[in-house]
Amino acid sequence: MPLRGGCRKEISVQTLRCIKMPLQMLLAKAHLHVVRGCATLSTIQTKVATVGMDFGCKNSRVAIIESLVPHVVASEIERYTPSYVTLTELDSPTSHVWCMQHLDRVGKRVATGQIAKFKMLRRPSDVVRDVKKLIGKQFDDPHVQEMRKRIHFSIIEGPSGEAWVEIHGVKFSPVEISSAIFAKLKDTVLMYQFHHKLQVVVSVPPFFSEQQREDIKLAGNTAGLDVLQVIDDPTAAVLSSTTNGIVVVFGMGAGSYSISIHHMPNTNIKDMKVKAQSGDPCVGGDQFDNILLDHFVSKIVELHSVDIRGDKYAMTLLAEKAEQVKVDLSSQPKVTVSIPFFTGSAEGPVHLNITISRPEFEKLVEDLVGQIQHKCQQILKDANITDSDINGIVLYGGMTRMPKIREIIYEVFGKHQISKVNPEEAVVIGSAIHAALFVEEHQEIREDVIPLSIGIESANGTFTRVIPRHTTLPARQTVTIPSWSGDGKCAHVRIFLGEHAMCGNNLPLGEVQLINNRSSYNGSINFEVTFEVNKNYVLKVCARDESVDQTSEVLKTLRIGNNVLCKHYVNKAVRDALLKWATKINDPWRMLAQYALNTLYDVSLSRRDKIPQDLYEDAVNVLTDLREALDTADVVLKDKVLAAESMVAAALNWMPCEPPQSDSLDSE
Template sequence: MRDPVIGIDLGTTNSAVASVEEGRPRIIPSRAGGRLTPSVVGLTPKLAERVVGTKAQELAKEHPDCVVWATKRFIGRRFTPELVQQAKAVVPYQLAGGNTGDVRVKMAGRTVPVTQVSAMILGELKLDAEAFFGRGVSKCVITVPANFDDSQRQATREAATIAGLDAIRLINEPTAAALAYGLSRGFQGHALVFDLGGGTFDVTVLEITDGVYEVKATGGDPALGGEDFDLKIVEWLLAQVDDNHRELVHRDVVSMHKLKVAAEQAKRELTEYEETLISLDGLGDHTQPARKLTGLETALTRSFFEQLCEPLSKRCLSVCESVMKEAGMDPHSVDTVLLVGGMTRVPLIRRLVTDFFGKAPSTEVNPDEAVALGAAIHADELARQSGAALLLDVVGNSLGVGVMGGRVKHLIPRNSSVPVVAKDVFHPGRHGQTEARIPIFQGESEMQDENRKLGEVVLRNLQGASRSDTPLEVTFELSNEGTLSVRATDLKSGLSEAVKLEARPHLPGQEAERLVKEQAAYAQRQAQADAKKTEETFRKLLERGEKLAKLLQRSAEENPSDEADAAMINVRSLLATGYSALEGRDAEQCAQVARQLTQLLSGRRD
């Protein structure tokens, strides 16, 4: 039997894991029973024990300083004062810099690399998959935002490695969503994926023809998502706190967390209703023994919420206009619009999409699950090497070389098809130069200071006396999953040097090894604890199966038919296999029987 492969949507707000069984993609439920895992991680205040998902959300109610969320916004980023200021506007926890310039977060009095936080979430999804299959799982496809750069993609891979996963491919989230949509419904034509998640916004135009998925254009805003819409409500609520308490509430972590939770709840309710009531107490300074606390009661209407979020709506439209222009298409020529991300449930967003594209978006695909399902489909294809779908993706950001005058010469323009190789010849900045530093930039501006520096290639021992005697060839190679390799060659001497992305933040080798060992030890402890719970749950499932078998037997006796007999025999056979697997402690067989019995008992086939 082939080892299971899984698809993972590592999201800003929620994450999901899926697999393909009997040719059909399906979400793997968490061990807690949910279909989504909140991308929230915490450390308990006394023992610093790890909690992930809903347990971390519960911890945040009493100890918000022990919990972090939305860390996907910072993965692969370089720690800078500017990033710290940006973070203060969206999250209450503090950022810190690692020795290599990577971003870390402070929780429960500890400083934890963002890469490790992502690894904790991935590790939890891995445990969910292993509980589902009853065996080890290592190979996966992970999705990333289309506008993730090389550093962010490499950091995602690093997180997967720490979690004990082998990421056989990274694919862009919009492409994964379109893959799930197209393969399950046989769609042909131009599809636009409108992906507004918790922390990022992507818009991608694809042409889907006979299983070929060709990305025509992609664009987005890496700092726009549901968290920003929540923040608009938080700011509005804070403004309504009385003057004597407002500054205390603003500085208090517990109070601000209460406002954040209330804002999220209000946004969800306004998706269904025209108005929602917000009632909060216990707002104030929780750090002092003699607490001065206040409360807040107000109502928020859907129309006023939409007014608050108008600047964010305009940013969404701006991205749509830019992508359609780059695709050379009229918005009304798109055949279907696919919504991805929980924020797309908001009526404001659906109306915005309908007005801009001249048609109502498709609501057939669950926006929270489409990306994970698409990742699972691609993982299954890679494992089977079936080639059912050919993905032709594009570059999300232009890549180039820094030249004299503080300018950038772009070698790979944005929306070029990948994989792609591009090269050009440059010369040293002055005569007699023995060393050349060739900076690599990402971005659309022609000016270096308006782009993001990814790193540099250093060529030493140059021999030419004059600039013209020292031609330097720079080659960019971008893989089909968006990772960049760069090589510079002195064409006169033949000296060549591959890129060392010194600007790419990463974990020091020894620390990465330690985190891998920590994760493996945690996974082993957790698996042992889960095994006991799984056995108890399986025994209860068999009891429910026995009741179903008796009902089917009674039905077959009262209304004899071949179908009734077959249904009863099928359940009896499953139960016999289950009891045998339980006695033989065959976890994989138990898991297989559990999946089949659960489907029979629930009447679901997903």
């Protein structure tokens, strides 16, 4: 496989095994199960991916569904792709050939993303950005004319009066530029995981007209995507949250902001209703940037008597700095912009050095903030509710990190629980969930595959899949389960059907008992448990002692009822698992938590008679805290994992203090 930068490197099988081994050991330790067998996944499912895309003014994102869990896919640098597009000649030398796209109409290459953004500082007139603001708009639209005064690339009138752009003398429609961005997002997914087909749901602002939505869909299809639906950003953001009831959704990106109040009575998105909606399609983070930019330009005139408004290079650089200052002021009380040799004047070079504090910035944008606050207050009246009726708040868009915006939200809607999802990624995660729900609803249940996963209960009630959904029948899988206690004691294995991460939300099928007849002195043994499902959905569970050469003993035969394999039940199980994706115990910190949990348990049990009672009690308390923190935020879980690792080290390294030996002279 060609690596980034155009290089090619051969990797041996042995190297791959060495890379993979630590992860296998970690998973085996975390779950105490080793799964192997001969199950065949349906070839149709492995070639199609359900994907969500957030097409933004400044940045675009893509998320893919894996095992009913949404994952935001990282681009070449960050977990987003800058929505910047430029042209590059075919023979232009570049080490980033892997991120280029052909545009056959003009026989040139389109550079999209970070490369185009870097080029903007050198040749601002050759880079198109904010194309989302142009799509579906006419050239004489007042907002388009206002935009022309601020940007440095050429916006022209199209064949039918639409707003088009021109690069290097070549005219492009916004749909063509947008398709280049979608093609880059498609490549991002394919570099992460190959699929023959991407089924995509794209999110757009709620103010978009039907024509704008059709143009977005056309751009996606032109890029080789199968665009299933174009949905509103607030709808996607709600799906990324696990909050039910009355939910306030506040979103603010680069180009617009919206406020909506949703009523979501259950996990069925068809029952979700929008009680009220408001916002402004022309006010977003860019307007805050422009106010800050104008402030800096005025300061330069005041300090150096130089007006840089006619210098597109200086204005482009200062605009980038203004955006970064706005971001930094969300976490810092004041920020200094320092650019040596920024421009020139009659007296010589101008070295820019301007400091602005957060209160100064908030004073500059108080009119915009006041408008937003008024809209928030009005929407409560429109929905005929009070802040006490609200069950939760969902935020999306980078501007929601601004302290003043958060202050308004708390002041108007109350200090309710805010969704823990990253605001920049809430929309793309919700879009991916919506895509998976859409595909599942329109997918027929095939008789030759199992529609829901069969698994067993692991530590702390987590669900470990043995036979995954969409496995072709008949199927057979084997699990190795250790039994730590001897002398005839039993290990209980509970079997479930479903897709949720926690067994309590899945359907129990039954339970088998593994009896260890060895003496405790001889230690643990491993049971080899085999699960077989035939085409009639009859599950047979067999087991044998790995250390004994004997045939497997049939422990239990279970028939999976047709009522739970119907379309309605399968859709509900998948929907519940998708909409409760945040409880999936498969992200890195939770995997480490499972590992630390089992390690500390083993260490404290084996050294119980060797360590002091107070140290043992501390270990038990740390175990309890870590077990309770499995469903909490990563920040909390991280602290508990580190505490458990410290306790493991303390228990392993503890040694009794030896009494001091008396000096030989004293003994005499």
